[in-house]
Structures are given as structure tokens and as C-alpha cells.
Amino acid sequence: MIRDSLILASVLFALGLAGVLLRRNVVFVLMSIEVMLNAAGLAFIAAGARWQQADGQVMFIFILAMAAAEVAVGLALVLALFHHYKSLDADEASRMKG
Amino acid sequence: MLDLLWLIPAAPFASAAVLLLVGRRMPRKVVATLGVVSIAVSAIVSGLVAIAFIGSPPPGNAYDQHLWTWIAVGGFHPGIALYLDPLSLIMTLVVTFVSFLIHLYSTEFMAGDEGYARFFAYMNLFVASMVMLVLGDNLLLLYLGWEGVGLCSYLLIGFWYRDPANGRAGQKAFIVTRVGDTSMAIGLFLLFHMLGTLNIQELMARARADWPVGSGLAIAAAALLLGGAVGKSAQLPLQTWLPDAMAGPTPTSALIHAATMVTAGVYLIARTHVLYEIAPAVQLAVAIIGAATLLLAGFSALVQTDIKRVLAYSTISQIGYMFLALGLGAWSAAIFHFMTHAFFKALLFLAAGIVIEALHQEHNIFHMGGLRRELPVAFWAFLAGGCALAGLPLVTAGSYSKDWIIASASPSPALWAAAIAGVLLTSLYTFRLIFLVFFGTARTPVSKQPGVAEQIPVWVLAVLSIVGGSERPAYRPFMAHLFGATPKPPEALSTIAAAAAFFTGLVCAWYFLRGDAPATNPLARFWYAGWGFDWLYGRIFVRPVEWAARVNHNDVIDSMYDGLATLARFVWRGLALTENGKLRWYAAAIAGGTLIFVALVIFL
Numbered sequence: 101m102i103r104d105s106l107i108l109a110s111v112l113f114a115l116g117l118a119g120v121l122l123r124r125n126v127v128f129v130l131m132s133i134e135v136m137l138n139a140a141g142l143a144f145i146a147a148g149a150r151w152q153q154a155d156g157q158v159m160f161i162f163i164l165a166m167a168a169a170e171v172a173v174g175l176a177l178v179l180a181l182f183h184h185y186k187s188l189d190a191d192e193a194s195r196m197k198g
Numbered sequence: 199m200l201d202l203l204w205l206i207p208a209a210p211f212a213s214a215a216v217l218l219l220v221g222r223r224m225p226r227k228v229v230a231t232l233g234v235v236s237i238a239v240s241a242i243v244s245g246l247v248a249i250a251f252i253g254s255p256p257p258g259n260a261y262d263q264h265l266w267t268w269i270a271v272g273g274f275h276p277g278i279a280l281y282l283d284p285l286s287l288i289m290t291l292v293v294t295f296v297s298f299l300i301h302l303y304s305t306e307f308m309a310g311d312e313g314y315a316r317f318f319a320y321m322n323l324f325v326a327s328m329v330m331l332v333l334g335d336n337l338l339l340l341y342l343g344w345e346g347v348g349l350c351s352y353l354l355i356g357f358w359y360r361d362p363a364n365g366r367a368g369q370k371a372f373i374v375t376r377v378g379d380t381s382m383a384i385g386l387f388l389l390f391h392m393l394g395t396l397n398i399q400e401l402m403a404r405a406r407a408d409w410p411v412g413s414g415l416a417i418a419a420a421a422l423l424l425g426g427a428v429g430k431s432a433q434l435p436l437q438t439w440l441p442d443a444m445a446g447p448t449p450t451s452a453l454i455h456a457a458t459m460v461t462a463g464v465y466l467i468a469r470t471h472v473l474y475e476i477a478p479a480v481q482l483a484v485a486i487i488g489a490a491t492l493l494l495a496g497f498s499a500l501v502q503t504d505i506k507r508v509l510a511y512s513t514i515s516q517i518g519y520m521f522l523a524l525g526l527g528a529w530s531a532a533i534f535h536f537m538t539h540a541f542f543k544a545l546l547f548l549a550a551g552i553v554i555e556a557l558h559q560e561h562n563i564f565h566m567g568g569l570r571r572e573l574p575v576a577f578w579a580f581l582a583g584g585c586a587l588a589g590l591p592l593v594t595a596g597s598y599s600k601d602w603i604i605a606s607a608s609p610s611p612a613l614w615a616a617a618i619a620g621v622l623l624t625s626l627y628t629f630r631l632i633f634l635v636f637f638g639t640a641r642t643p644v645s646k647q648p649g650v651a652e653q654i655p656v657w658v659l660a661v662l663s664i665v666g667g668s669e670r671p672a673y674r675p676f677m678a679h680l681f682g683a684t685p686k687p688p689e690a691l692s693t694i695a696a697a698a699a700f701f702t703g704l705v706c707a708w709y710f711l712r713g714d715a716p717a718t719n720p721l722a723r724f725w726y727a728g729w730g731f732d733w734l735y736g737r738i739f740v741r742p743v744e745w746a747a748r749v750n751h752n753d754v755i756d757s758m759y760d761g762l763a764t765l766a767r768f769v770w771r772g773l774a775l776t777e778n779g780k781l782r783w784y785a786a787a788i789a790g791g792t793l794i795f796v797a798l799v800i801f802l
Binding site: 191 | 789
């Protein structure tokens with residue numbers, strides 16, 4: 101049971117990471133980050149169910165709240181980015197080049 | 199009276215310090231007064247000290263004045279201490295007195311020069327160093343004076359520094375004598391390591407007690423010190439610097455490169471004569487070096503065209519005589535010849551200075567001539583000095599000292615013959631010079647007559663060159679305290695032979711060496727170039743060093759540090775590539791790094 105859940109969580113996490121690395125659209129990058137967060141949350145839930153501990157669910161609630169905050173900040177940044185570059189391409193914002 | 203000894207080096211040193219610091223802002227009169235009076239103080243004090251010393255000799259016939267301890271490290275504590283005995287007394291007297299005359303002469307000779315204060319500062323510093331060299335009671339203090347006079351020699355050869363050739367001559371003198379100085383320094387290390395002191399008197403006593411005659415250590419120490427003496431005194435094989443040293447002002451040539459500094463090597467060997475007595479092989483080498491040098495330099499002097507270079511080769515040749523005397527164990531004769539040589543060679547240089555000044559800096563003797571009537575002072579001075587140099591029998595000081603040396607050489611026929619041949623050569627080149635410069639037809643008009651300040655030293659030195667040898671009967675027992683009573687060598691045959699050589703040279707010079715143009719045959723050119731030593735050393739030492747410097751233009755050692763810098767730049771380029779500003783790239787880097795760390799934690 102735990103094994104299947106963790107495999108699913110890993111697959112989800114990998115998919116999310118692939119999204120972050122491969123998508124250029126910032127909105128999709130944010131959505132991929134959500135997927136990665138939820139993969140982590142799934143892993144906590146599975147672990148909490150396996151060892152009959154409430155901590156797993158506590159951590160999931162915490163991740164949920166953090167994700168909400170992150171989306172709020174992230175979408176604000178996306179809006180500012182679009183306003184500035186007239187584009188949603190993450191590679192456009194590369195002025196910090198060394 | 200003897201406790202005033204410290205004033206002899208202190209007065210010129212103080213004056214040199216003042217002139218170096220504020221001399222440029224002083225009026226010329228003050229500079230000249232300070233420069234000359236300081237040396238006069240030295241000369242007067244050494245005269246008083248001499249009277250006191252001879253009048254009532256201190257116990258042991260030596261006076262030691264310990265001023266303060268210079269360095270104290272473990273068992274090594276050389277003092278600033280002055281040691282007065284007959285040898286250092288004679289040296290000090292001659293050095294201070296001749297220096298005083300030459301300083302007086304310089305006040306007029308250098309009058310128009312912009313570096314007036316600089317000149318007197320260097321000259322005073324030279325006198326202070328030279329007196330330190332002579333009076334130092336340990337070899338370290340002697341070495342301090344030794345390097346001090348070397349420095350002043352360098353500074354004064356390159357005194358007119360605007361001409362690069364003068365600077366090069368100074369560098370040559372400095373570097374060539376440095377070869378000898380290095381050998382001498384190693385000798386000092388050896389002596390201190392083996393005998394545990396540098397105090398000359400203790401050193402000599404311990405050397406005599408510890409080292410048997412002919413032992414390897416004694417030979418090594420004597421040979422290393424000889425290296426230093428050979429460099430400073432311009433003897434074979436380090437004689438090449440002295441002719442070029444004539445680039446300096448003429449009073450410098452008279453004082454440093456004729457009368458005093460170049461005889462420091464003679465003094466060193468006489469001072470450490472015990473070492474040479476227990477190393478007979480090295481002592482023989484000293485005699486052979488002296489004989490070879492006096493002949494070599496004599497031939498070179500015969501074909502020179504520059505009046506000062508003739509005198510320079512003559513100086514090398516006369517110091518060769520002193521070395522010959524040292525090598526034969528005639529220590530007193532060597533010092534006696536040093537004294538008379540200081541008088542007549544300083545005289546000749548000062549007279550040459552008058553000639554050069556009168557003829558608008560003309561140095562070539564083939565452009566001179568007929569100056570007998572127009573420059574009588576220079577003529578009579580040259581005649582007195584030249585006769586003393588060539589050794590006019592019975593009359594001049596030079597003949598007394600030289601005959602003594604020749605007579606000392608009589609046990610060894612080869613050395614004796616070399617010494618007699620040297621007299622012939624000396625007579626030839628001296629009278630060639632006199633005939634070319636003062637007889638015949640005038641070729642350059644005389645523009646300036648010497649003033650009083652130039653004439654007084656010349657007259658005094660001329661008188662000394664004639665009568666300076668007459669105190670020999672008193673001199674011999676005076677030095678015998680130090681060097682042991684040597685039997686008076688039979689002189690009759692030597693004196694007759696030397697007289698014959700002198701007159702032969704005089705007559706031959708009159709008939710054969712009064713030509714209008716310098717000799718141009720290959721042998722004369724070879725001699726003119728100083729027997730090709732410059733060429734040889736250029737090939738053996740200078741060229742390879744220059745070649746190595748060219749090859750190693752980009753320093754090999756530097757390439758290591760250059761490599762480090764290149765590596766840093768390369769790594770910087772690589773790291774800069776990662777800072778590309780692309781968010782996804784950074785995210786990938788974070789993910790990759792995390793993966794690596796997690797893998798490390800799991801698998802290790």
C-alpha cells in the first residue's frame with residue numbers, strides 16, 4: 101500500500117519537475133510546482149496512514165496553506181512579469197545573466 | 199694623544215653626512231671648506247697620533263681603541279674598534295695626507311661642476327671608509343671599509359652620470375671587484391668557522407697555533423683572501439676594471455684608483471701575512487701574480503693613447519710590484535712601495551689633470567705636445583713623478599722602494615728578471631708619455647693655467663716623490679716590530695741593473711717612441727686592448743649571461759604564477775556560464791544538486 105502510494109508520489113513529483121524544467125510558460129511552471137507540492141503531500145498522507153500518526157495529515161494541511169500563499173505570491177509575480185515583458189516566457193526574464 | 203684616534207674616520211664621515219643631506223643648499227665656498235677641513239682634521243690628528251706613537255710606543259707596539267660593540271650574537275661580537283700599529287699608522291698617514299692634498303686640488307679642479315657638493319660628499323665618505331678599512335681591528339670592520347670604498351669608487355667613476363659610458367664603467371668596476379669581494383667574504387666565513395674569531399690579532403695567533411705550515415685550511419683561507427685582494431687591487435685576472443675606471447673625474451683617479459683604494463689588497467695581505475707564511479704555495483702565487491701583472495700592464499701602458507689610461511696601466515703594474523714583494527715575504531718593502539707610489543702616482547694624476555684641463559678635456563696624448571714651456575708646473579711635476587715612477591737611481595723615492603723589491607727578488611732569477619724587465623718597461627712608457635706630451639710641437643693651444651689650489655698639492659707631492667724614500671733607514675726597524683727583522687737584501691747588483699734598465703728605457707723612448715701616430719701593428723693593438731682580457735671575459739661571461747637573460751626573457755619561475763592566474767581565469771569562465779539568468783536552468787541545477795546529495799547520503 102505504502103509502496104504504491106510512494107511510487108505514485110514519485111511519478112507525480114517527476115512529472116512536476118519535468119514541467120518546471122521544460123515548460124517556458126510561467127503559468128504552467130507554477131502549475132507544475134503545485135503538482136510537485138501535492139506529490140510531497142501525497143507522500144506525507146501515505147506515511148501517516150502507514151504508521152497511524154496524525155503528523156502526516158498535519159504536514160499536508162501545512163503544505164496546502166503554503167501552496168495557497170505561494171500561488172498568491174506567484175500569480176502576482178506572473179502579473180508583474182507580464183506587465184513588464186508583455187510575455188509569459190520565463191526565459192525572457194534573464195537579465196540577471198552573470 | 200692616541201685616544202684621538204677615533205677622530206680620523208669620524209671627521210670625514212660627519213662631513214660626508216652633512217654634505218649628502220644639505221650640501222645642495224650650501225654655497226660652494228662652505229662646501230669646499232667643509233670638505234677640505236674635515237680631511238685636514240684627519241690628517242692633523244693622524245700626524246699627532248704618529249708623533250705620539252713613535253715618541254712613546256705603547257706596550258706591544260700596538261694601540262687598541264675599543265669604541266663600542268657592533269654586534270653581539272653568541273660567540274660572535276665584533277667591535278667597532280680601531281687598531282693602531284706601525285702598518286696601520288703608515289697607511290693612515292699616507293691616506294689622510296694624500297687625501298687632504300687631493301681634496302685641496304679638487305676645490306679648484308671641480309669648481310665649475312654642478313655636482314660640487316656631491317663630489318665632496320663622496321670623496322669624504324671614501325676617506326672615512328678607507329681609514330676604517332685600515333684601522334679596523336677585526337676583519338668584519340675591515341670588510342665594511344672595503345665595501346665602503348668600493349661603493350665610493352663606483353659612485354665616483356660614474357660621477358658624470360649623464361654619459362651612459364661612465365655609468366657602464368662604474369658598473370664594470372663594481373661587478374668585477376664584486377667577484378673578488380665574494381671570494382673574500384667566503385674566506386671570512388671560513389676563518390670564523392674554523393678559528394672562532396674575526397679579530398685580526400687573535401686570528402693570526404690562532405692560525406699560527408692551530409694550522410701547520412702548508413695545511414689545506416690555511417691554503418684555502420689565504421687563497422680566498424687573495425681573491426679579494428686581487429679584485430680590489432686590479433691584479434691578474436681581475437685587472438680589467440681599472441683602465442675603464444678612468445672615466446671618473448681626475449682627482450678621483452688620483453685618490454682612489456691610484457694612491458689609496460687599489461692598494462687595499464696589498465694592505466689586506468700584509469695585515470694577514472701570518473696566513474700567507476703558513477701557506478707558502480699561496481704566497482708563491484701572490485709573487486707570480488704580481489710579476490705577471492707588472493709585465494702585462496707594462497706592455498699595455500706602452501701603447502695606450504689616453505693619458506689617464508697610460509697612468510692606469512702603470513698603476514696596475516706598480517701594484518704588481520707590491521704583490522711581488524708580498525709574495526717574496528718582503529712585507530715592509532711592499533708597504534714602502536705603497537707609500538712612495540701614493541706620492542708619485544697621485545702627483546702624476548694631478549699633473550695629468552692640469553694638462554687635461556688646460557687642453558679642453560683633451561685626453562689623447564697624440565693631440566698634445568710641446569707643453570714644456572706653456573705648462574711648466576705640469577712639466578716639472580710630470581718630470582718629478584715620472585722619474586720617481588721609473589726609478590731614477592739615488593735621487594727619487596720610487597727608486598729606493600723599487601730597488602728594495604728587486605733586491606728581495608734576487609733569490610729567484612725568474613722573478614728578478616721580471617722585475618728588471620718591469621723597470622725597463624716603466625721607463626719606456628713613462629718617458630714616451632713625457633716626450634709626447636711635453637716635447638715636440640704643440641698641437642692644441644693651452645687655455646688655462648693652474649691656480650694656487652692646484653699648484654700647492656702638486657709641489658708638495660713633487661717634493662715627497664723625490665725625498666719620500668730617504669727615511670728608509672728609520673722605516674726598516676720601525677716595521678721590523680711587526681713583520682720580524684728581515685735581513686737587508688744585498689742591493690748593489692739590483693740597483694745597478696735597475697739603473698741600467700732605467701737609462702736604456704729613457705734613451706729608447708727618446709729615439710723610438712716619439713712618433714706622431716699610435717702604433718697600429720697587431721701586437722700593439724693586442725696590447726692596447728689589454729691583452730684581450732675584455733674580449734675573453736666578454737665571450738666567457740658576459741655573452742652567455744646576456745644570452746641566458748634573452749632566452750629567459752619571460753621568467754621561468756614567473757610562468758608558475760602566470761599558470762595559476764590562467765587557471766583562475768579559466769575556472770571563472772566556466773562558472774560564469776552557469777550564471778545565465780535562466781530560471782529553468784537554475785531550477786535544474788537545484789534539482790540536480792539535490793539528487794546528487796540524496797544519492798550520496800543513500801549510497802555512502
